[in-house]
Amino acid sequence: MSKQLNIGLFGFGVVGKGLYDVLHHTPAFQSSIKKICIKNVHKPRAIAAENFTSHAAVLLEDEGINVIVELIDDADAAFEIVKKALQNGKAVVSANKKMIAEHFEELFKLQQKHKVPFLYEASCCASMPIIRNLEEYYDNDLLNSFRGIINGSTNFILTKIFKEQLDFDKALLLAQQAGFAESNPQLDVGGFDAADKLSILLAHSFGVIAKKEQFIFNGIENIALQDAMVAKGRGWKIKLVASAQKLKDGKLAAFVLPRFVTEGDDLFNVENEFNGLITESSFADKHFFKGKGAGAFPTASAVLSDISALRYDYKYEYKKIFHQTDTVLTNDFYLKVFVSVDDFTKIKRTEFEWVEEWHNEFKHSWLIGTIHAAKLAADDWWKQPGISLIACPDAIVEDVDYRKISQRSLELAGVV
Numbered sequence: 001m002s003k004q005l006n007i008g009l010f011g012f013g014v015v016g017k018g019l020y021d022v023l024h025h026t027p028a029f030q031s032s033i034k035k036i037c038i039k040n041v042h043k044p045r046a047i048a049a050e051n052f053t054s055h056a057a058v059l060l061e062d063e064g065i066n067v068i069v070e071l072i073d074d075a076d077a078a079f080e081i082v083k084k085a086l087q088n089g090k091a092v093v094s095a096n097k098k099m100i101a102e103h104f105e106e107l108f109k110l111q112q113k114h115k116v117p118f119l120y121e122a123s124c125c126a127s128m129p130i131i132r133n134l135e136e137y138y139d140n141d142l143l144n145s146f147r148g149i150i151n152g153s154t155n156f157i158l159t160k161i162f163k164e165q166l167d168f169d170k171a172l173l174l175a176q177q178a179g180f181a182e183s184n185p186q187l188d189v190g191g192f193d194a195a196d197k198l199s200i201l202l203a204h205s206f207g208v209i210a211k212k213e214q215f216i217f218n219g220i221e222n223i224a225l226q227d228a229m230v231a232k233g234r235g236w237k238i239k240l241v242a243s244a245q246k247l248k249d250g251k252l253a254a255f256v257l258p259r260f261v262t263e264g265d266d267l268f269n270v271e272n273e274f275n276g277l278i279t280e281s282s283f284a285d286k287h288f289f290k291g292k293g294a295g296a297f298p299t300a301s302a303v304l305s306d307i308s309a310l311r312y313d314y315k316y317e318y319k320k321i322f323h324q325t326d327t328v329l330t331n332d333f334y335l336k337v338f339v340s341v342d343d344f345t346k347i348k349r350t351e352f353e354w355v356e357e358w359h360n361e362f363k364h365s366w367l368i369g370t371i372h373a374a375k376l377a378a379d380d381w382w383k384q385p386g387i388s389l390i391a392c393p394d395a396i397v398e399d400v401d402y403r404k405i406s407q408r409s410l411e412l413a414g415v416v
């Protein structure tokens with residue numbers, strides 16, 4: 001690819017405008033935005049109207065444009081744009097996790113077929129460079145697990161609720177006003193966005209191509225104030241955490257759930273729109289990454305870094321997909337969870353292998369127990385209004401004590 005990059009930019013919202021501003025603050029950068037495609041031509045813009053078009057083909061068919069930067073908020077339209085750009089031999093940079101996660105396999109094949117780079121660092125943790133680290137650094141050192149806060153807006157909301165005692169709606173509004181939230185905030189608070197990101201990270205870390213429907217995920221909507229009181233009482237915080245861990249049988253456990261985080265945990269002080277991720281590997285032991293996971297400039301900085309990487313023809317090699325072909329995603333593991341309800345009849349106690357704690361308070365009953373992940377994957381009783389399920393700090397239970405299970409079975413059967 002020529003070192004001079006001529007960019008066709010799709011989207012001029014929070015991130016698109018952010019990128020425009022960042023590019024104009026780095027004049028030494030050998031690239032220029034030739035045209036910008038937006039949806040609504042009548043919207044007032046900060047720059048002259050001749051920069052814009054609403055016709056995608058103007059950018060996609062322009063042979064003078066060699067890079068398409070896709071920063072729109074419509075995943076279906078984004079997929080068509082990216083597909084066409086790759087087919088036309090243009091390099092592509094995107095921040096659209098929903099689009100990438102939902103079409104990962106097809107996008108992967110398109111890159112192989114057309115031999116053009118497709119980079120998307122900003123899609124996972126905005127300014128925190130995690131995809132390229134997973135691709136390059138953990139190339140030889142075997143990764144055993146990672147877990148992290150990978151959605152900036154829910155972390156911002158949880159911080160505002162628990163640190164500043166704001167109510168949920170006010171905290172969400174602040175996240176939207178700051179440009180942290182998705183256009184459809186349900187994608188954030190329902191856990192869909194973090195699950196899409198986990199799906200992308202699984203491919204780059206363990207070579208597993210999986211859609212979010214294949215693992216357990218939930219968001220933060222059902223977390224109750226009383227849950228925060230329980231957390232506070234034990235010196236914990238509640239964070240939305242994405243986790244992936246190689247089990248003893250070599251299979252991969254993955255999930256996104258609200259999770260109690262202890263004070264000694266690196267994720268404990270990851271607040272507001274920051275993201276944080278801890279990797280554990282065979283030789284390096286632990287790494288902790290932290291960076292801004294949302295917002296115009298932090299996200300634009302990751303997009304800029306991808307554009308810059310195109311100047312030296314960087315592309316993802318997907319080594320884990322090609323070489324770690326034996327890693328299989330599984331829901332065959334146990335999870336230690338806290339479940340609270342506004343009405344104790346809503347808890348499916350018989351689903352649990354065993355229950356360690358059971359508290360029955362007025363309009364707030366809760367338990368801590370161990371449940372098989374496949375049972376959570378098969379049924380969504382635990383996602384219903386009035387029920388909140390939070391993973392415990394030591395969430396994955398590998399060594400199941402069958403004596404406890406049989407004791408529990410006897411109790412459930414009313415024998416003891």
Ligand SMILES: NC(=O)c1ccc[n+]([C@@H]2O[C@H](COP(=O)([O-])OP(=O)(O)OC[C@H]3O[C@@H](n4cnc5c(N)ncnc54)[C@H](OP(=O)(O)O)[C@@H]3O)[C@@H](O)[C@H]2O)c1
Nearest residue numbers: 011012013014015038039040071072073077095096294295
């Ligand atoms: N905001 C963040 O902190 C953040 C962080 C990481 C990743 N991202 C990702 O970055 C992308 C953009 O997010 P954003 O926050 O910048 O969204 P946004 O502020 O809502 O802006 C969306 C832009 O996309 C344009 N658009 C929508 N549909 C289009 C279409 N079919 N063709 C051309 N343009 C179209 C809109 O045009 P009009 O201006 O005409 O309405 C608008 O300029 C999303 O994929 C998001 O998930 C965002």
